[in-house]
Amino acid sequence: MALNIKSLDDFSPDSVARQVPEVNKLLELREALTALKGPMGNLPAFRTQLQALLENEESREQLLKEIGLVSNK
Template sequence: MASKPQSQAPKERINITYRPATNAKEQKELPFRMAVMGDFTMRPDETPLEERKMLRVDKDNFNDVMKSQKLGLTVNVKNQITGKEGDEIGVKLNFATLKDFEPEQIARQVPELNQLLETREALNALKAPLSNKRDFAKKIQEIVTDEATRAKLMQALMGGGEGGQA
């Protein structure tokens, strides 16, 4: 039994192929179109269903449509940072683009997590000069040999001066 060759739609769209009811030998191919109805904003809308406008969504305007809908979510989540039992964080997330669903972008919207990300970035920035050992050793030598700089550093380390405790 020989199988019929299947038509392949381009990656960017789906086509539906059918044989008309008139018993025509040729098949018709139409682009697949879909209407989706749902409560994606999670906000009440008093507009009657018949009067609501359809939004055309495609790959070129997806982010614009998301932004216009003002999508967001407000939840309380367990605070994993402090580790205290029953401790929760109020989280308000906004989604204007698909990129906003990425883990780092979500973390940037939560102040407690954003602070941890900024600390990580600061540590990475501090680590970069350490990779150049010669320059780092030279800078350390300058600090140790210069009496004023060494005194400032000691004062800062003891928590009493510039760059000390915040």
């Protein structure tokens, strides 16, 4: 894997992670879930349902497609 390094800042963990497609998708998912957590994070039913979706691989893939983090194959 070739990384694009132009400055010392490109060696930061976040910069390196953004250049690795698989890791970048996980970071995007984390950011999307964090955004959801803000307004709805205190609702136990929402958290329970979200956890169930993330634990099931098929549901997780569907969720990723719906929020635009994975392209349809």
